[in-house]
Amino acid sequence: MDIVSAVAAMSALANEHRLAAYRLLVEAGPDGLPAGAIAERLGLPPSSLTFHLQALLHAGLVSQRRVSRQIIYAMVPAAMNALVAYLTEHCCGGHADCGPACHPAAASAPVGASAA
Amino acid sequence: MDIVSAVAAMSALANEHRLAAYRLLVEAGPDGLPAGAIAERLGLPPSSLTFHLQALLHAGLVSQRRVSRQIIYAMVPAAMNALVAYLTEHCCGGHADCGPACHPAAASAPVGASAA
DNA sequence: GGCATATTTCGAGTTTCCTTGAAGGGTGGA
DNA sequence: TCCACCCTTCAAGGAAACTCGAAATATGCC
Numbered sequence: 001m002d003i004v005s006a007v008a009a010m011s012a013l014a015n016e017h018r019l020a021a022y023r024l025l026v027e028a029g030p031d032g033l034p035a036g037a038i039a040e041r042l043g044l045p046p047s048s049l050t051f052h053l054q055a056l057l058h059a060g061l062v063s064q065r066r067v068s069r070q071i072i073y074a075m076v077p078a079a080m081n082a083l084v085a086y087l088t089e090h091c092c093g094g095h096a097d098c099g100p101a102c103h104p105a106a107a108s109a110p111v112g113a114s115a116a
Numbered sequence: 117m118d119i120v121s122a123v124a125a126m127s128a129l130a131n132e133h134r135l136a137a138y139r140l141l142v143e144a145g146p147d148g149l150p151a152g153a154i155a156e157r158l159g160l161p162p163s164s165l166t167f168h169l170q171a172l173l174h175a176g177l178v179s180q181r182r183v184s185r186q187i188i189y190a191m192v193p194a195a196m197n198a199l200v201a202y203l204t205e206h207c208c209g210g211h212a213d214c215g216p217a218c219h220p221a222a223a224s225a226p227v228g229a230s231a232a
Numbered sequence: 233g234g235c236a237t238a239t240t241t242c243g244a245g246t247t248t249c250c251t252t253g254a255a256g257g258g259t260g261g262a
Numbered sequence: 263t264c265c266a267c268c269c270t271t272c273a274a275g276g277a278a279a280c281t282c283g284a285a286a287t288a289t290g291c292c
Contacts, residue, residue: 010130029208069259077214092145185238185289
């Protein structure tokens with residue numbers, strides 16, 4: 001994970017619609033959700049939803065796969081792991097006294113964080 | 117932590133200069149850094165730095181205190197804890213098989229995450 | 233008081249993002 | 263082949279963010 005990727009991920013999540021969509025996908029887990037279901041639950045027109053999902057996709061936070069006529073979106077856990085690791089890297093100079101989000105040892109080698 | 121606060125925090129971090137500044141403060145720990153030191157290390161003009169630090173401050177990610185003529189900025193660990201907890205809430209429907217960033221039990225009661 | 237230091241506020245210009253209707257592409261059923 | 267469905271792409275307008283020089287504020291030293 002470099003600063004460009006981190007900013008891309010943060011920018012993708014820095015919008016109410018996209019954050020809501022991402023959280024739906026986090027809750028949905030590996031099975032994901034079809035675009036139509038997300039649009040319905042968020043009350044967004046299809047073109048608006050696509051705009052936001054593309055932002056999440058481009059940032060690597062979600063994945064996309066076609067199943068028949070539907071496009072299924074799902075979270076990419078490794079992306080969030082890498083992002084959290086990057087944000088808390090070298091936290092407090094390595095003294096680890098800032099709470100759960102500040103664990104240098106754990107953050108240095110999270111599962112799937114190969115991009116870090 | 118609600119979606120408005122989370123979007124505010126993400127927006128604050130969704131900029132290369134602000135993310136770099138935040139990471140400097142994460143590494144600096146509770147002691148923080150004066151604005152001038154941050155500006156120097158980031159190569160930003162003072163007015164630009166203030167613009168970005170205000171964004172981080174308004175989002176609650178950093179705190180501000182005056183020491184003589186200097187303004188010291190420091191990270192607010194609880195803010196990051198709450199943000200991470202919010203992002204991974206109900207992860208994978210509660211099955212916790214997504215890696216370090218997906219721990220429903222830990223995320224439900226992080227240290228200092230009273231705003232969640 | 234007078235001056236230097238450290239930081240913020242102001243203002244204007246440029247750039248980027250967000251929204252949404254209309255049109256297009258891919259898929260499946262009859 | 264024809265149609266219906268699901269989603270994406272395109273295009274244009276409005277809103278918000280970023281940049282930075284100049285001026286202003288706050289503090290400390292002499």
